[in-house]
Amino acid sequence: MGKTWTLYKRELGEFFNSPIAYIAIVVFLVLAGFIASWRIFSAEAPRAELRPFLELMPLIMVFLAPALAMRLLAEEKSSGTMELLITMPVTDWQVVLGKYLAALTVLGLAILFTLPIPIAMAAMGDLDWGVTAGGYIGLFLMGACYLSIGLMTSSWAGHQVIAFIVSIAICLPFFLLGHEWVTGMLPDGLRPWLQGIFGLGHHFKNISKGILDSRDVIYYLSIGAACLLLATQSLESRKWR
Amino acid sequence: MASQTMIEVRHLHKSYGPIRAVDDVSFAINQGEIVGFLGPNGAGKTTTMKMLTCFLAPTSGEVRVAGHDIYQDSMAVRRAVGYLPEDTPLYKSMTVLDFLRFVAAVREVPASRQKERLRAVVEVCGIKDRLGQIIGTLSKGYRQRVGLAQALVHDPPVLILDEPTSGLDPNQIAEIREVIRSLGKQKTLILSTHVLPEVEATCDRVIIIDAGKVVGDGSIEVLSKARLAQAGFLLSLETSQATERIRKALEALPDVDKVEPVSQGGAHSFIITPKKDKDPRLEIMKVCVAEGWIILQLTPKAASLEEVFRGLTQGGALARGAKGAPGSSQDEDDGDDDDDDGDDEDDEGSDEGDGDEDDEGGDDENEGGEEDGAGAGREPKESK
Numbered sequence: 001m002g003k004t005w006t007l008y009k010r011e012l013g014e015f016f017n018s019p020i021a022y023i024a025i026v027v028f029l030v031l032a033g034f035i036a037s038w039r040i041f042s043a044e045a046p047r048a049e050l051r052p053f054l055e056l057m058p059l060i061m062v063f064l065a066p067a068l069a070m071r072l073l074a075e076e077k078s079s080g081t082m083e084l085l086i087t088m089p090v091t092d093w094q095v096v097l098g099k100y101l102a103a104l105t106v107l108g109l110a111i112l113f114t115l116p117i118p119i120a121m122a123a124m125g126d127l128d129w130g131v132t133a134g135g136y137i138g139l140f141l142m143g144a145c146y147l148s149i150g151l152m153t154s155s156w157a158g159h160q161v162i163a164f165i166v167s168i169a170i171c172l173p174f175f176l177l178g179h180e181w182v183t184g185m186l187p188d189g190l191r192p193w194l195q196g197i198f199g200l201g202h203h204f205k206n207i208s209k210g211i212l213d214s215r216d217v218i219y220y221l222s223i224g225a226a227c228l229l230l231a232t233q234s235l236e237s238r239k240w241r
Numbered sequence: 242m243a244s245q246t247m248i249e250v251r252h253l254h255k256s257y258g259p260i261r262a263v264d265d266v267s268f269a270i271n272q273g274e275i276v277g278f279l280g281p282n283g284a285g286k287t288t289t290m291k292m293l294t295c296f297l298a299p300t301s302g303e304v305r306v307a308g309h310d311i312y313q314d315s316m317a318v319r320r321a322v323g324y325l326p327e328d329t330p331l332y333k334s335m336t337v338l339d340f341l342r343f344v345a346a347v348r349e350v351p352a353s354r355q356k357e358r359l360r361a362v363v364e365v366c367g368i369k370d371r372l373g374q375i376i377g378t379l380s381k382g383y384r385q386r387v388g389l390a391q392a393l394v395h396d397p398p399v400l401i402l403d404e405p406t407s408g409l410d411p412n413q414i415a416e417i418r419e420v421i422r423s424l425g426k427q428k429t430l431i432l433s434t435h436v437l438p439e440v441e442a443t444c445d446r447v448i449i450i451d452a453g454k455v456v457g458d459g460s461i462e463v464l465s466k467a468r469l470a471q472a473g474f475l476l477s478l479e480t481s482q483a484t485e486r487i488r489k490a491l492e493a494l495p496d497v498d499k500v501e502p503v504s505q506g507g508a509h510s511f512i513i514t515p516k517k518d519k520d521p522r523l524e525i526m527k528v529c530v531a532e533g534w535i536i537l538q539l540t541p542k543a544a545s546l547e548e549v550f551r552g553l554t555q556g557g558a559l560a561r562g563a564k565g566a567p568g569s570s571q572d573e574d575d576g577d578d579d580d581d582d583g584d585d586e587d588d589e590g591s592d593e594g595d596g597d598e599d600d601e602g603g604d605d606e607n608e609g610g611e612e613d614g615a616g617a618g619r620e621p622k623e624s625k
Contacts, residue, residue, distance in 0.1 A: 002346075003346075003347055006343065006346040006347055007347070010332070010335075010343050013335070013339070014332070014334060014335075017334035017335070018334060079330055079333070080326060080327075080328055080330030081330040081331065081332055082330075083291070083296050083326040083330060084324075084326055084330050084331070084391070085347075086295075086296060087294040087295060087296050087319055087322070087324045087326070088319060088344070088347045088348055089316050089319040089320045089347070089348065089349060090347055091316075238296070238297060238298070239295075239297070239298040240298065
């Protein structure tokens with residue numbers, strides 16, 4: 001665990017030594033603020049409610065998480081430092097976990113920075129704190145899940161831009177296929193099946209209603225763990241004969 | 242302890258698809274040896290090193306480093322090895338000190354010893370005044386030193402350095418060599434290079450690799466001997482006669498094996514290769530006096546290591562895969578050598594005395610040895 005911690009600290013430092021974390025967080029916050037406030041100043045029915053914010057954040061997460069995850073392994077590969085890192089006495093799993101946790105920390109910070117939004121809403125109107133807490137937990141779980149997908153593609157790609165695009169290409173269908181925009185067009189029999197498997201957004205919906213169902217949590221955790229394992233495997237593949 | 246085998250490689254193979262990057266390489270390296278891995282680019286040096294350091298897995302074969310198998314006991318191997326990969330990859334956004342601290346922690350230097358170890362490597366590598374600097378802003382020479390420092394920080398018994406002096410200026414090369422030699426007293430050290438003087442300057446032993454195979458393995462003396470044996474003389478003359486005629490006259494001498502015209506500052510210059518164990522200098526003098534040529538210089542020219550090397554790796558007397566006798570190709574003046582620079586030299590020979598032509602010739606000849614920044618082993622014909 002000691003080494004994972006060392007790797008974690010270095011990786012976190014790397015995030016804040018480069019502009020990526022700042023840019024990603026700022027863009028995220030601007031979008032979040034915009035989504036949250038557009039109803040407030042609406043001419044006909046000004047309302048302070050968090051619902052549109054919680055509905056659209058998952059979509060923004062589809063872009064934020066890959067942006068944070070893209071450089072994790074791809075950059076080490078393209079700059080050659082992977083060779084340095086991996087010939088030190090660390091396991092591939094420690095490398096993956098340290099990096100993942102660092103990115104997760106940044107993601108968590110980004111989400112925390114949006115807290116002024118519900119606080120302001122609460123000042124302006126009625127805010128259901130249960131739904132808000134559920135929404136935040138769901139957002140974090142979902143982001144963690146996307147992040148692991150991003151890390152996995154970063155372990156495949158030789159360049160971070162490729163990692164970014166590929167992970168969006170994976171995350172976006174995961175989000176859309178479970179979303180009612182798509183499931184609404186499908187026959188009833190297919191819907192629960194699609195939502196259950198691909199429905200990263202669908203599972204979010206449950207949680208954001210304030211219902212913390214173990215099925216949803218387990219869904220996120222298992223996808224996250226599977227992607228991290230695949231990333232580790234991909235690192236190990238250099239040793240396959 | 243002195244002769245304990247630290248690195249043992251047996252029948253190592255590595256294929257990248259259809260390409261056999263490393264093909265049945267075997268060698269053993271004892272404790273305290275400084276071994277130079279020598280070979281042209283793409284010979285398999287780096288691939289071999291990557292396997293020794295557990296970065297790549299061999300397709301087949303067995304590697305033991307410090308008594309541990311790279312497969313079964315990869316962690317133990319990695320603990321025992323300090324590795325400087327090719328091109329010195331470093332985390333560019335970290336400061337030198339942060340980076341070294343990070344490496345020390347990951348390389349399992351106990352916290353109580355960390356200060357002492359950091360102080361030691363900073364001292365050895367001469368980076369004391371750069372500790373607070375961001376690595377990305379360091380010069381190439383300092384980066385190389387930081388790379389060396391990170392490989393040393395855990396005081397490993399085995400050091401593997403991939404082209405430690407590439408891209409450095411002569412002073413930096415001299416400094417890095419100094420560091421390497423001082424380390425070699427206690428450690429087992431492998432360094433790779435395609436620059437021959439590098440090996441001569443730092444190593445006790447040389448393993449020559451070409452096209453994935455070991456083509457030579459022996460002490461540095463063997464290499465130096467091969468080098469001396471290929472010695473020739475550089476002769477510069479002032480005369481109005483045609484180059485070709487002079488060449489013929491010189492070649493007719495009994496002790497002369499071969500005469501090659503070279504271009505040098507407008508004068509007629511020749512590289513004269515004597516027959517084995519003969520000294521043709523007296524004959525040359527006599528013929529020059531007889532013909533009325535003015536001798537501008539007649540200097541012994543040690544064969545450049547590049548030439549020896551080409552002799553060893555390009556189908557010289559030494560058969561591929563044969564080990565232990567790189568010296569056996571001494572008397573062989575290999576054909577490939579001629580092909581490499583023969584063409585432009587012929588051109589120069591035909592329109593001699595042209596200054597532009599000279600420049601071009603000089604550049605061409607430099608190509609083989611331009612990495613040799615320190616200037617050791619410079620051939621006279623390169624000095625323009």
